[in-house]
Amino acid sequence: xxxxxxxxxxxxxxxxxxxxxxxxxxxxxxxxxxxxxxxxxxxxxxxxxxxxxxxxxxxxxxxxxxxxxxxxxxxxxxxxxxxxxxxxxxxxxxxxxxxxxxxxxxxxxxxxxxxxxxxxxxxxxxxxxxxxxxxxxxxxxxxxxxxxxxxxxxxxxxxxxxxxxxxxxxx
Amino acid sequence: xxxxxxxxxxxxxxxxxxxxxxxxxxxxxxxxxxxxxxxxxxxxxxxxxxxxxxxxxxxxxxxxxxxxxxxxxxxxxxxxxxxxxxxxxxxxxxxxxxxxxxxxxxxxxxxxxxxxxxxxxxxxxxxxxxxxxxxxxxxxxxxxxxxxxxxxxxxxxxxxxxxxxxxxxxxxxxxxxxxxxxxxxxxxxxxxxxxxxxxxxxxxxxxxxxxxxxxxxxxxxxxxxxxxxxxxxxxxxxxxxxxxxxxxxxxxxxxxxxxxxxxxxxxxxxxxxxxxxxxxxxx
Ligand SMILES: Cc1cc2nc3c(=O)[nH]c(=O)nc-3n(C[C@H](O)[C@H](O)[C@H](O)COP(=O)(O)OP(=O)(O)OC[C@H]3O[C@@H](n4cnc5c(N)ncnc54)[C@H](O)[C@@H]3O)c2cc1C
Ligand code: FES
Ligand code: FES
Numbered sequence: 001x002x003x004x005x006x007x008x009x010x011x012x013x014x015x016x017x018x019x020x021x022x023x024x025x026x027x028x029x030x031x032x033x034x035x036x037x038x039x040x041x042x043x044x045x046x047x048x049x050x051x052x053x054x055x056x057x058x059x060x061x062x063x064x065x066x067x068x069x070x071x072x073x074x075x076x077x078x079x080x081x082x083x084x085x086x087x088x089x090x091x092x093x094x095x096x097x098x099x100x101x102x103x104x105x106x107x108x109x110x111x112x113x114x115x116x117x118x119x120x121x122x123x124x125x126x127x128x129x130x131x132x133x134x135x136x137x138x139x140x141x142x143x144x145x146x147x148x149x150x151x152x153x154x155x156x157x158x159x160x161x162x163x164x165x166x167x168x169x170x171x
Numbered sequence: 172x173x174x175x176x177x178x179x180x181x182x183x184x185x186x187x188x189x190x191x192x193x194x195x196x197x198x199x200x201x202x203x204x205x206x207x208x209x210x211x212x213x214x215x216x217x218x219x220x221x222x223x224x225x226x227x228x229x230x231x232x233x234x235x236x237x238x239x240x241x242x243x244x245x246x247x248x249x250x251x252x253x254x255x256x257x258x259x260x261x262x263x264x265x266x267x268x269x270x271x272x273x274x275x276x277x278x279x280x281x282x283x284x285x286x287x288x289x290x291x292x293x294x295x296x297x298x299x300x301x302x303x304x305x306x307x308x309x310x311x312x313x314x315x316x317x318x319x320x321x322x323x324x325x326x327x328x329x330x331x332x333x334x335x336x337x338x339x340x341x342x343x344x345x346x347x348x349x350x351x352x353x354x355x356x357x358x359x360x361x362x363x364x365x366x367x368x369x370x371x372x373x374x375x376x377x378x379x380x381x382x383x384x385x386x387x388x389x390x391x392x393x394x395x396x397x398x399x400x401x402x403x404x405x406x407x408x409x410x411x412x413x414x415x416x417x418x419x420x421x422x423x424x425x426x427x428x429x430x431x432x433x434x435x436x437x438x439x440x441x442x443x444x445x446x447x448x449x450x451x452x453x454x
Contacts, residue, residue: 002179019179019222020212041172043210046277055251055280061209062281065179066202066226116276138275 009077024059046139049112056119075111103152105143174212203286246285299395303387312337325394354451356444368440372448417446
């Protein structure tokens with residue numbers, strides 16, 4: 001067993017883990033943070049995307065021991081807690097835009113899509129349709145056909161920049 | 172999928188990593204970004220008994236300029252950090268451009284230049300690039316350091332001339348400034364996938380002619396290759412000779428047949444992609 005300590009969604013956690021434990025299993029099974037999904041388990045689909053020290057990574061392809069000492073952000077830490085009980089009021093602009101632009105159907109890919117999109121927008125606050133598609137090439141969706149996902153990311157980007165843009169995209 | 176059990180050693184320095192490799196022999200494997208090794212371990216295609224993690228060896232990250240004018244890139248520098256590095260962008264933009272086509276954003280955040288070269292996969296993008304750039308790797312073992320030219324590095328399918336007890340510490344590349352142009356054509360079935368075939372063309376222009384041309388081929392054999400026949404045909408030739416020269420791109424290759432392509436189709440792709448890459452590089 002190896003000791004790990006990491007900051008996950010703003011809270012510090014310390015545990016003894018087997019070196020072979022994957023980060024995604026640490027998040028889901030040790031911390032109960034099941035918001036992060038396992039899709040393909042073969043490093044392709046991006047459903048398991050979280051941020052490690054501010055960068056998007058596929059948590060099914062990182063060992064928990066590699067993340068020791070790191071800062072992890074998962075989909076579960078994205079919304080702000082709102083004290084008046086109105087949960088939606090605390091949503092991140094990306095969460096809101098995926099909702100309003102219908103950027104999901106079954107929702108399985110969504111936690112990974114949103115975390116990958118958040119990293120993309122931190123690098124490029126005003127991406128073109130092409131840049132969104134290229135930036136999210138590590139995330140697969142089997143339902144939506146991507147059109148509304150791209151729209152949602154650009155809508156959220158506009159809100160985060162504080163302006164309105166034309167988010168019409170081709171099919 | 173869960174890897175088989177292994178003992179985990181976190182190296183604090185290159186010396187510690189070399190000592191651990193020496194102690195554990197071929198039961199041990201180095202762990203860099205883990206984006207080739209961990210998928211293999213999850214599939215139980217690899218089950219090393221000891222993993223030696225280089226993640227904490229900060230001395231292996233970053234880029235500097237050597238006295239001889241080449242760039243030195245630390246082996247543990249992540250693909251994204253190679254792409255974003257100012258020295259690389261300014262003096263070896265070709266390396267940044269090829270690295271940008273590796274995998275997807277998440278893969279580029281974890282995978283490292285040293286890991287990609289040590290893995291030695293002829294289907295991955297950086298081995299052919301290092302070969303075309305005449306780059307080298309510096310390795311450190313129990314008896315000290317040595318520098319291995321790319322031409323001597325890749326010896327067979329997933330096999331390199333790096334010994335079991337050696338660690339890649341640096342990757343060295345010459346500068347490609349001024350009159351050099353380049354273009355990497357990567358043909359793949361889906362956006363994030365490995366190349367079915369890739370062709371990296373570099374052209375040094377002088378007075379409207381090709382002074383020197385280089386071509387690196389991805390996935391045209393068990394090792395990355397240079398299209399030497401194309402390079403020879405173009406040396407000193409006019410730029411409009413590119414199309415004819417590119418017809419030689421598949422000479423001397425031994426392209427594999429797999430689910431994605433027959434070897435004949437790969438040979439066709441090599442010719443077409445080499446023409447496109449060199450035309451864009453000369454443009
Ligand atoms: C979904 C996905 C898509 C990908 N797509 C592409 C692609 O399109 N093109 C492409 O080129 N690659 C692609 N890759 C591979 C990626 O670039 C890997 O990061 C890279 O091949 C290996 O680097 P690593 O740092 O992850 O090495 P690791 O997986 O940690 O190690 C790979 C091997 O190298 C050895 N090693 C590592 N570091 C050293 C060192 N310093 N000295 C000696 N030996 C060492 C290890 O022991 C191991 O055998 C993809 C990977 C994934 C998961
Ligand atoms: S579950 Fe990690 S990439 Fe698919
Ligand atoms: S909404 Fe179902 S996989 Fe994307």
